[in-house]
Amino acid sequence: MKFAYKFSNLLGAVYRHGNLSFSKDGNSVISPVGNRISVFDLKNNKSETLPVSTTKNIACVGLSPDGNLAILVDEDGAALLVSLITKAVLHHYHFHKPVASVRFSPDGRKFVVTKDNVALMYHAPGKNREFNAFVLDKTYFGPYDETTCIDWTDDSKCFVVGSKDMSTWVFGAERWANLIYYSLGGHKDIIVGCFFEKDSLDLYTVSQDGAICVWESDTELDGLVLRKTQETKRPVEGEEEEEEDRGEGEEGQPRGEVIRGKTDGPVEKEGTKNVRYKQRSKHFFNKEGNFNNLTAAAFHKPTHILVTGFASGVFHLHELPDFNLIHSLSISDRRISTVSINSSGDWIGFGCSGLGQLLVWEWQSESYVFKQQGHFNSMAALCYSPDGQYIATGGDDGKVKVWNISSGLCFVTFTEHTSSVTNVTFASSGFVIVSASLDGTVRAFDLHRYRNFRTFTSPRPAQFSSLALDPSGDLVSAGAQDSFEVYIWSMQTGRLLEVLGGHEGPVSCLCFSPVQSVLASVSWDKTVRLWDMLDSWQTKETLRLTSDGLVVSYRPDGKELAVATLDGEISFWNPQSANQTGSISGRHDLQMGRRETDKITAKQSAKAKSFTALCYSADGESILAGGQSKFVCIYHIREQILMKKFEISCNLSLDAMEELLDRRKMTEFGSLALVDEGVGDGDGVELSLPGVRKGDMSSRRFKPEIRVSSLRFSPTGRSWAATSTEGLMIYSLDGALVFDPFDLDLDVTPASVRRQLRQAEWAAAIVLAFRLNENALTQEVVEAVPYQQIPVVCSSLPDVYVEKLLDFIASVLERCGHLQFYLTWAQSLLTQNGQKLKSRSGAILPTIQSLQKSIQRHFEDLSKLCDWNMYNIRYAVAMSKQRGVKRTAEDVLCDNEDEEGSDSEVLSEASLEETDMLM
Missing domain, CATH: 2.120.10.30 (TolB, C-terminal domain)
Known part of the structure; x- marks a missing residue:
């Protein structure tokens, strides 16, 4: 593997x-x-x-x-x-x-960074290679408090900076004689946004209290005058060179110019008139409530559209400079953190950090272009669908979400649970999701109609922490934390069938055997019990563990059982003989980091850590293990060694990431996190209060701790997923970078492969191509085989290459458009080598599932396309019939007119004949 x-x-x-x-x-x-x-x-x-x-x-x-x-x-x-x-x-x-x-800047040559009360202008990196891509050009001082926002003029000549001191500063990007800096007031709160008008120095400033000021400049952009060369050599009043090292530059780099702004403005020189601003108008938003602060703003210059977001989740669209309200809508009940407008001005993006929500709104049609929201609390569980196309996740927010792996987006969210979801699983059909929750219910959801069609409950209220579904999908089992019992329901009727008692501690995990009707349950009472579902729900075996059991998992063939215990060990058992076949001590592989509030070292705290998630690989040779750590380990079961460790995250904003103490946070009284003075002030980490529930952010903010709550291998074996504090992480094989030849010798070259192709030796060419194991060459050979020769080639391939060719076709079919050609290959291989493949069903199961996933995806795409084509054809036929009826009616009218015309001609001729006779 x-x-x-x-x-x-x-x-x-x-x-x-x-x-x-x-x-x-x-x-x-x-x-x-x-x-x-x-x-x-x-x-x-x-x-x-x-x-x-x-x-x-x-x-x-x-x-x-x-x-x-x-x-x-x-x-x-x-x-x-x-x-x-x-x-x-x-x-x-x-x-x-x-x-x-x-x-x-709009021309891409410079960029401005604001930190504290300073604005730094750097030369933007170019296309040429350079040792230092960021070269400091100028340093601008002016605001007395932290800066908040930046905007540039369209020609990159000037930029404006907003500040928390309620002032706005306009700076010249070049050494202009009539605009060095300019300070604007007029607000009574923090500046949230400042924007230049299109091709102008006119300004709009927006403050947090909902006020907007319109500033008009007496100078156009073309009126900016460069300072003369000789004047640049001597200091100018209002602009001083910095003498002391303020640490803005780095050793060996140019220091850049330093421009210091003053509130009274720069002194005018003879012959030059400085740029001046005047307040043209001031407008106010109609706010409801005392806490409805304006939190985000964006301005689209070509259309003069201003978008503002508020702390209540409301946003407004106004047309400037007249401040005409175009649109107003509430998209959330949380604070809008950021607003952005695309280049055409049609789409507006909103971000809400409180809910982890991202929305893109098309304001002209008043419809959502994009609407996604993650689990705003931690993810607790995940499960792959049988075909590997979807992932279902459950979180502490009580929601069950289903994600499409190919697009990476959530397409359905179930919100029926009222408490944390502890486990989710797919039924064998792939269209039913079952979830367990701490609210005392187990619910089944239908992916056809997107509804909750079954709700399973217990006679007495219980918090369900574990869940398992038998391979047929008929039995649903859930383990309780408080009553130490396992409940069995019928999926068809929804009735409670049996309550399994016997454990003397909370049931931590359940798992059904893939091949037998046997349920394995592990508990904190240091036992694993195997329940026979066919024999009166009796205990078949009881396996004694050395410590509290945390998680249990069956091997895909059902011949081995893996159990993780509280002492950090993974033990392997034979479920038939109830004998232990091996164990892995993985306590030291977790490498738990040190939390900021810990009083012991990371090495000591790691001794109390253990694995809380296990998953076998598709071939059953390896096992994936994770826990309260940033590492996920893959062990080889037979050799009982660690094969690889994956670091889920390197984000130091999470807790328990660093192994050593940070000396910068140490004081004479100890760690800053343990000092009670200052708890609750600023952005520090607060101590958790006794009795506060996990995830409760109402009283004290907390720093999330890195952990892996659930792990699953994809049914195809090409990827695995982990639910962590960061989100749902997907790791997959990158086959393009791996060269793995098979039975290679000096005679096997691309030239010899193509020689076999020219001689029409199709089977030999395929064998040589697989020995080189280059995907591009293998695809070239397979696609060169004539369509009629496919059954002949499949029957003449050696056994070892049948599996390789089937695996190759499963991977190529996922991205290739030759559907009928490759489906013919798959059909011929499976029909002509069925008995050989059946004897190795366990080994080729990932390949068959990968093939099924590719076929299913193409089937869904083609069915949608066919439905669309059928709709278009029916529409065209209906329109043609309608036009035909209309044309027939017009023809009848024309025929009637022709007949009337002919009758009139006959009458006129008859009248002429009568007059001739009378005369």
């Missing part, structure tokens, strides 16, 4: 914190999710999370005008320059302090 799994996507979280950005064409929105960024393609309805990550949560994102580069800045000021084309990190930089906003 290959272990080259790499991070491929992040599901379950669409927005966390920071600003949204639209791509250059306006069809994609870029959203920061924790310490990563996700790109949502709104046209093709797909999502992708880039394989780059910052050290801490991303605070702001700056996108270049051409859409090729992005600057990601985390909470501490560490920045990454990322290429959105190659999805690689190009440069690392540290601003040493938290950054409020980043903005590129």
Whole structure:
């Protein structure tokens, strides 16, 4: 089995914190999710999370005008320059302090970064390779408090900065003689947004109290005058060179100019008149409630549309400068954190960090283009569908969500549970999801009609912490935390069939055998009980453990049982003989980090940690294990060794990530997190109060702790998923980078393969291609085989290459358009080698499931296309019939007119004959 799994996507979280950005064409929105960024393609309805990550949560994102580069800045000021084309990190930089906003100039040559009360202008990285991509150009001082927002003029000559001190500052990007800096007041609260008018120096400023000021400049952009060369050599009043080292630059770099703004403005020089502003008008929003602060704003210059978001979840659209209300809508009951408008001005993106919600609204048609929300509390469980196309997740928010793996989006959410969902599972049909919850119910959901069609309850209220469904889908079992019992229901009738008693502690996990009607239950009473579902619900075997049992899992062939216990061990049992066949001690592999409030070292705390999630691989040779740690381990069962460790996250914004104490947080009284003075002040980490429920954020804010709550291998074996504090992480095999030849010698070359093709030796060419194991060459050979020769080639292949060819066809069929050709290959292989494959059914099960997944996906796509074509054909036939009826009516009218005309002619001729006779 290959272990080259790499991070491929992040599901379950669409927005966390920071600003949204639209791509250059306006069809994609870029959203920061924790310490990563996700790109949502709104046209093709797909999502992708880039394989780059910052050290801490991303605070702001700056996108270049051409859409090729992005600057990601985390909470501490560490920045990454990322290429959105190659999805690689190009440069690392540290601003040493938290950054409020980043903005590129419209010409892409410079960008401005604001931190504290300083604005720093850098030269933007070019296309040439350079040692330092960020070169400081100018440093601007002016505001007395932290800066909040930036905007540029359309020609990149000036930029404006808003501040928390209720002032707005206009700075010149070049050394203009008549505009060095300008300070604007007029507000009584924090500046949320400041925007230049299109091709003008006119300004709009928006404050948190819902006031908007319209500022008019007495100078056009063309009226800015460059300072003469000789004047630049001597200091100018209002602009001083910085003498002391303020740490803005780095050693060996140019310091750049320093411009210091003053509230009274720069002194005018002879012959030059400074740019001046006057307040043209001031408007106020109609706010309802005392806490309805304006929290986000965006302005689209070509259409003069201002979008403002409020703390109550309401947003307004106004047309400036007249402040005409166009539209108002409430999209949420939480604070709108960020607003962004795409280049055409049709779509507006909203981010709500409280709910982890991302919305894209088309304001002209008043409809949602995109609406996604993750689990705003931790994810608790996940399950793959039998065909591997979907993943169902349950969270502490009481919701069950179903995600499409290919698009990365959630397409249905079930909200019937009123408490945390502890487990979810798919039925064997793939169209039924069963979930257990702490609200005392087990619910079954139908994916055809998207409804809750069964609700299972117990005679006495119980909190269900575990769930299992038998292979046939007829029996539903759930284990209770408080009553120590296992309940069995019938899926068909919804009735309670049996209550299994015998455990002396909470039932922590349940698992049905894949091949027999046997239920395995593990409990804190240090036992695993095997229940026979066919023999009066009796206990078949009882396995004694060395410590409290946490999780149990059957091997796919049902011949082995894996149990994880509280002492950090994974033990393997033969369920037939009830003998232990092996064990793995994985306590030291977890490498638990040290929490900020811990008083013991990480090494000591790791001794009390254990695995809480287990999952066998598709071939049963390896097992995936995770727990309250940032690591997921893959063990080889037969050799009982650790094969690989995966680091789920490197985000230091989460707790229990660092193994050693951070000396910067140590005081003479000890760790800052343990000092009671200052608890509840600022952004520090607060201690949890006794009796506060997990996830309760009403009294004290807390720092989320990294943990892995559930693990599952895909049925195809090509990927695995983990629910963690970060979200739903998908790791998949990258086969393009792995060269794995099979039975290779010197005679096997691409030239010899193509020689066999020219000689029409199809079977020999396929064998040689598989020995080289290059996908491109194998596809070339398979597609060169004539359609009529496929059954002959399938019957003459050696046994070992039948499985390889079937696996190759399953992988190619997923992305290739030659449906009938490859389906003929699959049909011939399965019909002519059925007996050989049946003897190795366990080994080729992932291949068959991968083939089934590809066929099912093509079937759904083709069925939708056929339905659409049938609709179009019926519409065309109906329209043609309607036009035919209309044309027939017109023909009848024309015929009647012709007949009337002929009658009149006959009458006229008859009258002429009569007159002739009379004469």
